[in-house]
Amino acid sequence: MSTASRILVVDDEVDIELLINQQFRHQIRAGEFTFCFARDGEQALTVLGTDGGFDLILLDINMPVMDGLTLLSRLRELHAPMRAIIVSAYSDMSNIRAAMNRGAFDFVTKPIDMADLKATIRKTLDEIENLREIERQRLAAELARSNLSHFLADMSHELRTPLNAIIGLTDVMVTHAGRFGTEKAQEPLARVRGAGIHLLEIINQVLDLSKIEAGKLELIPERVKLLPIIQEVIDTIGPLAERNKNRLTMQGETSLDSLTVDPMRLRQILLNLLSNACKFTKEGEVTLKARKVVNGGEWIELAVSDTGIGMTLEQQAKLFAEFTQADSLTERRFGGTGLGLAISRKLARMMGGDVTVASEPGKGSVFTVRLPGSADG
């Protein structure tokens, strides 16, 4: 043991100090234990108030001024990080029980059996050491979590900053080739841009999932109008729908007004479902339908349906697990991390809702986001 265990003896018997110092002289000399003495509960509190570094308290019950039971209650109120061993006569069992119920760790009876006292002290110190080890591990885990979340925030910043230049500059070279004289490099530049966007999606998804796993993803809900958000994601997804010659439509009940939701995360869920629908559908239809449902409370249902390749029940079962696409063939054909749906469902569940799927191979799929909320508030 590196440092001496500090023991506070609280007893009004005058010869206790002599007895302890005599009986524990080897341990005191070896630097294993140090003892401090108080005559009653009040003195003990004074000692503890000026010096908090005690591991263990040996406590008599019957003392003048403040008795042992009162002191135990006070120690509990003070959340003193120590354990108490009661030292009292066997005939005083009802008080001993009362002390145990007030949080004492163990007891020895008077007259003191020194071998038993030594064994009890060692056992109690072991227990204290265990508790401290658990506390150390808890603090270390907390620090690791906090480091991880700072790391993720910084990593997100460091990864996206260069991508801003890569994607942004290749994009202007593609869209304004005349300005840059890049007409002949259109095709490779468009591929650099596509790869950049793909890399960005992966980075965003991996970071989001890490944040969710670390418990660091926080929703920031606000009162928003639903229809403009729907219109906005439809506008955003338009070019992707055109790429596979899909017809993109939206249907929103006019009764839908506003709901309380984190708009950025809602947009993320809808964009994920819509981009999947556009990716897995060719020359078909992709529809986003929003409606209010009353079913044990009010819900907003946002259904993304497509007329694409659809899925078997077996594929649907694996769909929301992380790092899986319906199968590896799908992954090769369509790309992606397979994280989007897992993230969407986790986000929806954090919002008190869910994402569910209904699908049939060859016919298409319907992904439904259901969120709690009164539509007319």
Next chain:
Amino acid sequence: MTASILVVDDEPDVAELFRQRFRGETRRGDYALHFAESGEHALQQLRDGIQPEVVLILSDINMPGIDGLQLLHEIKRDWPHLSVMIVTAYGDDERRLKAAEEGAIDFLSKPVDFDYLKQRLRAFTSSLPTT
């Protein structure tokens, strides 16, 4: 009416991208873009006065000197009528929440999705009182 916008970012790439992506809009007079490479520079320009008068500030967060969140705080304190959107490569909810609490009207992530940004700008300018 031309909406005057101040873009605050220490990375020269960003100003370049904004110039390129808003060429049509600035030529048509929809927007007038101004640039500051630091929070201090932005505050100086606001104190000196920008013509036409700025209605919106788009600010990065991570910059040497005062960062974007501090800049947001000072703008909302000294020019409460001005609107601020944060445009950052940070994606953490702590900063997003802080920006919302300090009164930012939007929190956009980099790489900037210019189509989306333009959507937001149209929504913003159409909400401005016509004078």
